[in-house]
Amino acid sequence: MNSKIESILLALVFLVPACRAAMHPGNELRPTPEFTNGTTLTAANGTIAVWPGFPASVLMVNNSLPAPTIRVRRGDTFSASVSNKLNEPLVLHWHGILAPSAMDGLPQSAVPPDQGYRVSFPILNRAGTYFYHAHTDGLTAKQVYRGLAGLFIVEDPQEGALGLPKGSHDIPMLIADKRLNPRRELTYNPNMMDMMMGFLGDAALVNGTPEAWLSVDRSSYRLRWVNGSNARILKLGFNDGRSFQVIGTDGGLLAAPVAVTNLTLAPGERADVVVDFTRDAVGTGLTLRSVPFEPGGMRMGGGMGMMGMGMGPSQGSSLDVMRFYVDKPNTVPGKVPGKLSSILAYNESKAARTRTFDITMERMAHFINGAQFKMDVTNFTVAWNQLERWEFKNRSMLPHPMHPHGTLFQVLSRSTGMLTPTDGGWKDTVLVNPNETVAVLVRFDAHAGRFIKHCHNLEHEDAGMMLNFNVESPPSQR
Ligand code: C2O
Numbered sequence: 001m002n003s004k005i006e007s008i009l010l011a012l013v014f015l016v017p018a019c020r021a022a023m024h025p026g027n028e029l030r031p032t033p034e035f036t037n038g039t040t041l042t043a044a045n046g047t048i049a050v051w052p053g054f055p056a057s058v059l060m061v062n063n064s065l066p067a068p069t070i071r072v073r074r075g076d077t078f079s080a081s082v083s084n085k086l087n088e089p090l091v092l093h094w095h096g097i098l099a100p101s102a103m104d105g106l107p108q109s110a111v112p113p114d115q116g117y118r119v120s121f122p123i124l125n126r127a128g129t130y131f132y133h134a135h136t137d138g139l140t141a142k143q144v145y146r147g148l149a150g151l152f153i154v155e156d157p158q159e160g161a162l163g164l165p166k167g168s169h170d171i172p173m174l175i176a177d178k179r180l181n182p183r184r185e186l187t188y189n190p191n192m193m194d195m196m197m198g199f200l201g202d203a204a205l206v207n208g209t210p211e212a213w214l215s216v217d218r219s220s221y222r223l224r225w226v227n228g229s230n231a232r233i234l235k236l237g238f239n240d241g242r243s244f245q246v247i248g249t250d251g252g253l254l255a256a257p258v259a260v261t262n263l264t265l266a267p268g269e270r271a272d273v274v275v276d277f278t279r280d281a282v283g284t285g286l287t288l289r290s291v292p293f294e295p296g297g298m299r300m301g302g303g304m305g306m307m308g309m310g311m312g313p314s315q316g317s318s319l320d321v322m323r324f325y326v327d328k329p330n331t332v333p334g335k336v337p338g339k340l341s342s343i344l345a346y347n348e349s350k351a352a353r354t355r356t357f358d359i360t361m362e363r364m365a366h367f368i369n370g371a372q373f374k375m376d377v378t379n380f381t382v383a384w385n386q387l388e389r390w391e392f393k394n395r396s397m398l399p400h401p402m403h404p405h406g407t408l409f410q411v412l413s414r415s416t417g418m419l420t421p422t423d424g425g426w427k428d429t430v431l432v433n434p435n436e437t438v439a440v441l442v443r444f445d446a447h448a449g450r451f452i453k454h455c456h457n458l459e460h461e462d463a464g465m466m467l468n469f470n471v472e473s474p475p476s477q478r
C-alpha cells in the first residue's frame with residue numbers, strides 16, 4: 001500500500017514536469033534554428049503544419065519556418081550562398097544591414113529557379129535586431145507572407161558587457177499576421193481592396209506559431225520584436241498594462257532605456273524590449289497583444305464586414321499575439337543599465353539640403369513624388385557622406401512605413417506631435433501616418449551605388465511604391 005502510494009507520488013513527480021509542455025492552451029513557441037555563417041541559404045517549397053493537424057504548403061529557408069536566425073558579430077564577414085529552389089525568381093535582402101549594392105538583395109539582383117549567388121561582406125552595423133526577407137520584384141509580399149523571412153542578429157562586445165538578459169532569456173520574435181482559411185494554409189490571394197490597403201490577417205503568428213505561448217521563469221527577458229507582417233501595424237502591450245523597457249530600435253541599442261506600456265511597430269520596424277517577470281507569482285499568465293488604435297485616414301477591413309470580402313480585422317483592431325506563462329520559480333534579478341550606448345545626434349543645421357517625398361494615392365495606386373518603380377530608372381542621386389534632411393509628406397489616407405536601403409537615419413520631427421519611443425535611436429524604417437509629415441536626417445557613408453527606397457507595406461511595395469536612387473562614390477574613388 002505504502003509503496004503503491006510512493007510509486008504514484010514518484011510517477012507524479014516525474015510526470016508533472018514532462019506534462020508542463022502540454023499544460024497551456026495553444027502552441028509552444030516554435031524554436032528557430034540558427035544559420036551557420038558561411039553556409040547555404042536554400043529557399044524551397046515545403047510542407048509544415050503551421051496549425052497542428054493541418055499540413056500546409058509554405059516557403060522555407062533551409063527547411064525551416066521561419067527562416068533560420070542569422071547571428072553574426074560586428075566586424076565579422078557575413079557570407080552565404082543563396083540557392084533558389086523555388087519555381088519562381090528569388091532574391092534575399094538583409095534589411096537594415098549595410099550591404100554593398102550588389103549584395104543588398106535588390107529586386108534587380110533576383111535569380112531564376114535553380115540558380116544561386118554568393119554574398120560576402122563585412123558587418124558594419126551596431127549590435128541589434130535586423131531582419132532578412134525575400135525582395136523579388138512583384139513577388140515580395142507573397143514570398144514573405146508564405147515564409148521567406150527571418151531574424152538577422154548582430155552582436156558586439158560592448159553590448160555583451162552590459163549584462164542584458166541573454167541565452168534562454170533572449171527571445172527572437174518574428175511577428176506576422178496571417179489570414180485564417182478552412183485548410184489553415186498560408187494562401188496569398190489578395191483582392192483589389194487588399195492590394196490598396198495591404199493584406200491584413202486574422203491571427204498573429206510568432207516565429208510561425210499560431211496561438212503561441214512561452215514558459216518563462218521569474219526573471220527578466222529580452223524580447224526581440226520584428227514586425228514581419230505584410231501590412232499590419234502592431235501596437236504591442238501586455239493585457240495587465242505593465243510597463244516594459246525599450247532598449248533598442250531598428251539600428252541597435254538606444255542611449256538609455258525608455259519605459260512604456262505599449263510600443264507601435266509598423267511592418268519592417270523592430271524593437272528590443274526587456275520585460276520583468278520577477279514580481280509575478282508562479283502560475284501567472286500574460287497576453288501580449290496589439291492594442292486597439294486609431295490609424296487615421298481610411299479605416300477598412302473585415303472588422304467593418306467590408307462587403308463580405310473576407311478581410312482580417314481592420315488596421316488598428318485589437319489582436320492577441322502570444323501568451324507568457326510564469327511557470328518556473330527561479331528568480332534572476334533583472335537589471336537594465338541606465339546607460340546603454342552612445343548615439344551621436346545629427347545636427348539639423350548641418351544638413352546640406354532638404355529632399356521632399358510626396359506620398360499620394362490615385363485610383364487605388366500609391367506614388368512617391370508622382371512616380372512608381374521602374375527597374376532601370378534612377379529616380380534621384382545622393383552625394384557621398386553628405387547629411388540630408390528628408391521629408392516624407394503623406395498626402396494619402398493610408399499609413400506608409402518608409403524604408404530606404406543603404407543607410408540608417410535619425411527621426412527629427414513629426415508634424416502631428418511628439419516623436420514616439422519607436423522613433424528613437426538609429427532607424428531604417430519610419431511610419432508616416434495619413435496627413436502627416438515626418439522629417440529625418442540621413443547620410444550615406446557605407447556603400448556607393450544603386451539602392452532603393454520604398455513603402456514596407458508589402459502590397460504597396462509590390463504595386464510600385466518604390467524608387468531607385470544612386471549613392472555617388474566617395475571622391476577618392478572617382
Ligand atoms: Cu525589408 Cu527593401 O526591405
Ligand code: CU
Nearest residue numbers: 094095096405
Ligand atoms: Cu531593407
Ligand code: CU
Nearest residue numbers: 400455457460
Ligand atoms: Cu504604403
